[in-house]
Amino acid sequence: MSTLFIGDIHLSVEYPEITKNFFRFLQTEATQAESLYILGDLFDKWIGDDDPHPFYREVAAELFALKKKGIPCYFIHGNRDFLIGQAFADESGMILLPECKVIQLYDYNICILHGDTLCTKDTEYQIFRKIAHHRFIQRLFLCLPLSFRFYIAKKLRLQSGEQNKKKGEEIMDVDPQSVLDLMACHDVDWIIHGHTHRPAIHNIEMIVTPLLSSKKIARRAVLSAWHNEGSMIKVTFDAIELIFFPFRVSDFEKI
Ligand code: OKV
Numbered sequence: 001m002s003t004l005f006i007g008d009i010h011l012s013v014e015y016p017e018i019t020k021n022f023f024r025f026l027q028t029e030a031t032q033a034e035s036l037y038i039l040g041d042l043f044d045k046w047i048g049d050d051d052p053h054p055f056y057r058e059v060a061a062e063l064f065a066l067k068k069k070g071i072p073c074y075f076i077h078g079n080r081d082f083l084i085g086q087a088f089a090d091e092s093g094m095i096l097l098p099e100c101k102v103i104q105l106y107d108y109n110i111c112i113l114h115g116d117t118l119c120t121k122d123t124e125y126q127i128f129r130k131i132a133h134h135r136f137i138q139r140l141f142l143c144l145p146l147s148f149r150f151y152i153a154k155k156l157r158l159q160s161g162e163q164n165k166k167k168g169e170e171i172m173d174v175d176p177q178s179v180l181d182l183m184a185c186h187d188v189d190w191i192i193h194g195h196t197h198r199p200a201i202h203n204i205e206m207i208v209t210p211l212l213s214s215k216k217i218a219r220r221a222v223l224s225a226w227h228n229e230g231s232m233i234k235v236t237f238d239a240i241e242l243i244f245f246p247f248r249v250s251d252f253e254k255i
């Protein structure tokens with residue numbers, strides 16, 4: 001019995017080997033699990049569920065096949081695919097979750113989220129997020145013709161890439177205080193997130209009662225991005241582990 005967490009797969013038409021390995025993951029590892037959680041950035045970009053590219057239909061069909069096998073798939077939006085809506089969720093059979101969710105799993109109390117909301121020191125990003133997540137602005141954006149949405153999205157990604165080059169390492173990482181606040185607020189002993197592409201399982205010392213200076217250890221498991229290998233966080237009764245698996249080079253590439 002296990003529950004799997006993945007994220008930061010960054011699927012796109014441009015990187016078919018990532019897509020192939022993701023499909024293989026859905027057809028193998030994922031079918032052995034009780035359920036699958038995707039913690040955001042399944043896609044590298046998302047400009048609306050109405051994008052007619054066959055690539056998205058293919059991904060939806062592969063995800064739906066998992067549901068048909070009886071394995072539920074939950075999805076939390078990432079900073080890239082935050083515009084995924086109920087139409088794509090229905091098509092792929094995924095259950096959309098709010099940006100932050102506390103789940104009880106095999107005696108663990110776990111808060112799951114994408115992780116971008118913990119990067120509070122990146123004020124530039126948080127401003128972009130606030131604007132692009134606004135319900136009214138999203139509705140307006142989705143009213144634009146697809147070609148114009150493509151254009152805006154490309155401009156924004158180029159601009160963001162330039163800005164990120166100037167940002168320091170610690171600005172792009174989670175803010176330690178924001179992590180503590182989140183854990184205290186939800187009274188959890190684990191958080192699982194992605195976004196930062198810094199895979200690790202961190203121990204966090206938390207002061208429970210300041211007067212007695214009693215402490216507890218909480219843990220933060222961070223997903224890895226699917227750049228050159230696949231990865232997941234596997235939760236069982238016994239452990240929470242970060243697991244990497246090599247990309248299988250396809251026959252297509254060997255020719
Ligand atoms: C996703 C990010 C581009 C970061 C834009 C309103 C607005 C939606 C959007 C357009 C861009 C998603 C949907 C993309 C994430 C970027 C650049 C930086 C840091 C608006 C609603 F603002 F224009 F009105 N977008 N796309 N970035 O290309 O997938 O996360 S995207």
